Amino acid sequence: xxxxxxxxxxxxxxxxxxxxxxxxxxxxxxxxxxxxxxxxxxxxxxxxxxxxxxxxxxxxxxxxxxxxxxxxxxxxxxxxxxxxxxxxxxxxxxxxxxxxxxxxxxxxxxxxxxxxxxxxxxxxxxxxxxxxxxxxxxxxxxxxxxxxxxxxxxxxxxxxxxxxxxxxxxxxxxxxxxxxxxxxxxxxxxxxxxxxxxxxxxxxxxxxxxxxxxxxxxxxxxxxxxxxxxxxxxxxxxxxxxxxxxxxxxxxxxxxxxxxxxxxxxxxxxxxxxxxxxxxxxxxxxxxxxxxxxxxxxxxxxxxxxxxxxxxxxx
Numbered sequence: 578x579x580x581x582x583x584x585x586x587x588x589x590x591x592x593x594x595x596x597x598x599x600x601x602x603x604x605x606x607x608x609x610x611x612x613x614x615x616x617x618x619x620x621x622x623x624x625x626x627x628x629x630x631x632x633x634x635x636x637x638x639x640x641x642x643x644x645x646x647x648x649x650x651x652x653x654x655x656x657x658x659x660x661x662x663x664x665x666x667x668x669x670x671x672x673x674x675x676x677x678x679x680x681x682x683x684x685x686x687x688x689x690x691x692x693x694x695x696x697x698x699x700x701x702x703x704x705x706x707x708x709x710x711x712x713x714x715x716x717x718x719x720x721x722x723x724x725x726x727x728x729x730x731x732x733x734x735x736x737x738x739x740x741x742x743x744x745x746x747x748x749x750x751x752x753x754x755x756x757x758x759x760x761x762x763x764x765x766x767x768x769x770x771x772x773x774x775x776x777x778x779x780x781x782x783x784x785x786x787x788x789x790x791x792x793x794x795x796x797x798x799x800x801x802x803x804x805x806x807x808x809x810x811x812x813x814x815x816x817x818x819x820x821x822x823x824x825x826x827x828x829x830x831x832x833x834x835x836x837x838x839x840x841x842x843x844x845x846x847x848x849x850x851x852x853x854x855x856x857x858x859x860x861x862x863x864x865x866x867x868x869x870x871x872x873x874x875x876x877x878x879x880x881x882x883x884x885x886x887x888x889x890x891x892x
Contacts, residue, residue: 579626584849585782595629598639600854619646633660640686660698673715695725699733702741731758739889751779762788762842764892773847788842836867843871
């Protein structure tokens with residue numbers, strides 16, 4: 578059974594598990610999936626009760642593929658978000674018309690008359706105020722014209738693990754943001770210090786991206802990360818075993834570390850949805866099952882927070 582939560586001030590009723598078309602797999606593009614296979618993945622997602630789909634013009638051909646997959650699906654069955662990267666090379670772009678043009682391209686590729694949520698993609702902390710001053714009026718114009726419904730932004734979590742950009746947004750302009758996209762999970766808990774409480778306070782919806790990505794699902798990378806954190810004194814050397822360091826989470830209805838990751842990342846009142854970027858129907862189904870009960874046992878949650886809650890690193 579799929580759970581649904583209210584996405585902050587948008588009042589959208591959003592599925593706790595949502596489908597992302599970016600990440601390493603990019604809606605199956607990295608695996609060489611065909612359009613019929615991508616259609617089947619989307620169809621199964623909708624059957625499972627997933628109603629939120631995230632994409633970006635920066636995800637290779639994801640918008641076109643998604644637009645074709647959505648053809649024939651009632652527009653009322655899904656909530657659609659896309660993102661625009663504000664950069665030209667390694668510099669911030671100058672012309673707000675670039676955003677308007679990008680939105681028009683996204684509408685055409687996605688085959689829709691409106692986008693539910695349009696986001697600035699990966700705002701860096703030192704550029705936050707420039708992005709707002711330069712481009713937010715154009716985003717508001719799109720909203721006034723009915724081409725988008727809500728406005729948000731995502732963090733560049735690979736270079737901003739302490740969530741400084743999101744903190745700036747929620748402290749200085751909470752009224753202009755409907756949603757933010759944040760990475761929060763077992764190995765990335767720092768958002769709970771300040772970001773998630775601020776989002777709750779200001780009713781800004783939180784989209785949880787990459788909660789179970791990078792190190793957590795890869796046993797080799799996970800073991801290397803834990804060894805590194807021990808060596809650097811971030812966690813006690815005797816806190817976890819060297820092999821399968823999070824295996825103790827697998828018991829009862831928790832059938833894998835990945836399942837534990839989804840449950841932990843959903844167990845916060847600020848989180849509205851957890852994005853999954855899988856390109857495999859069986860993995861999609863497993864992730865949906867994990868969130869049928871979106872919480873770990875209290876003792877395991879407490880132990881994870883004690884172990885990793887203070888760490889702000891890309892993991």
